[in-house]
Amino acid sequence: MFDGHVATLxxxxxxxxxxxxxxxxxxxPYTAPQGDRLPRAVHDALPPASDRVAVEPEHAxxxxxxxxxxxxxxxxxxxxRTDRAAELVNGLxxxxxxxxQLDRVDGxxxxxxxxxxxDSLSVGWSAGCATALALALGSDLAGRLGVCTAPRCDRVxxxxxxxxxxxFCSDACxxxxxxAAFRSRKAARG
Numbered sequence: 001m002f003d004g005h006v007a008t009l010x011x012x013x014x015x016x017x018x019x020x021x022x023x024x025x026x027x028x029p030y031t032a033p034q035g036d037r038l039p040r041a042v043h044d045a046l047p048p049a050s051d052r053v054a055v056e057p058e059h060a061x062x063x064x065x066x067x068x069x070x071x072x073x074x075x076x077x078x079x080x081r082t083d084r085a086a087e088l089v090n091g092l093x094x095x096x097x098x099x100x101q102l103d104r105v106d107g108x109x110x111x112x113x114x115x116x117x118x119d120s121l122s123v124g125w126s127a128g129c130a131t132a133l134a135l136a137l138g139s140d141l142a143g144r145l146g147v148c149t150a151p152r153c154d155r156v157x158x159x160x161x162x163x164x165x166x167x168f169c170s171d172a173c174x175x176x177x178x179x180a181a182f183r184s185r186k187a188a189r190g
Contacts, residue, residue: 002132002141002160005111008047009132010158012125013070015045018169020067023154026172030155038064046125055121062122066092066129073133074156078147085145086137092130096123100131150177 002010018025019041020032033041039060043052055063069092076085092098097117102110116127136142136158144159146166150173159166168174 002136002158005113006132006135007158007160009114009128010136012046013129013133014156014158016042016063016067016125016129017071017074018155019045020064021071024152025155026170027150027152027176032064052121059120059122063125066096066122066126070129070133071156073137074145074147077137077142077145082137082142085133085142089130089133089137092126093134096127096130098127098131148173150174151180 020038022032023030039055039057042060042063043055046052046055069088073085073088073092076082076088098114099117100112100114103113104110114128114131116123133145136145144164146157146159148155148157148169149167150169153169153173155169155173157166157169168177
């Protein structure tokens with residue numbers, strides 16, 4: 001499985017894609033926040049940080065663009081186009097200037113972080129998420145990136161289950177599919 005830091009970055013990638021890209025969510029059309037609502041949506045999609053007061057609009061716009069590019073990676077993996085996914089991730093790595101570096105957070109051991117050449121909030125998160133996607137694609141865990149298979153839902157996920165059997169973005173979508181199957185079986189019986 002993914003190490004803790006990479007798992008966190010993949011979770012952030014999923015969160016950004018699911019919050020910042022249009023599509024369908026749990027059976028309903030979903031429109032990503034825009035304008036004045038965008039910075040707050042990005043703030044809420046990122047892990048809590050005591051030193052982050054608010055996300056500046058330009059950083060929110062940058063992360064929304066990154067989310068759309070990451071969405072294309074999940075779509076490519078889901079449709080079996082791993083080569084295309086790798087091309088997309090390589091593009092993200094180049095544009096963010098991702099580079100590994102050891103950082104220490106107070107009270108914790110050294111950790112490898114993947115900042116961009118510009119260590120702003122948006123480039124830093126974009127570079128980290130791109131690197132996490134690269135690590136997933138460059139391993140036997142690429143198939144762990146997925147798009148929800150529930151009807152009228154296209155939200156993404158990372159399958160952290162032991163036996164790689166996840167098919168849904170959430171418990172709500174899994175429940176919708178199971179309930180529909182139950183109703184279908186019940187109607188067929190009579």
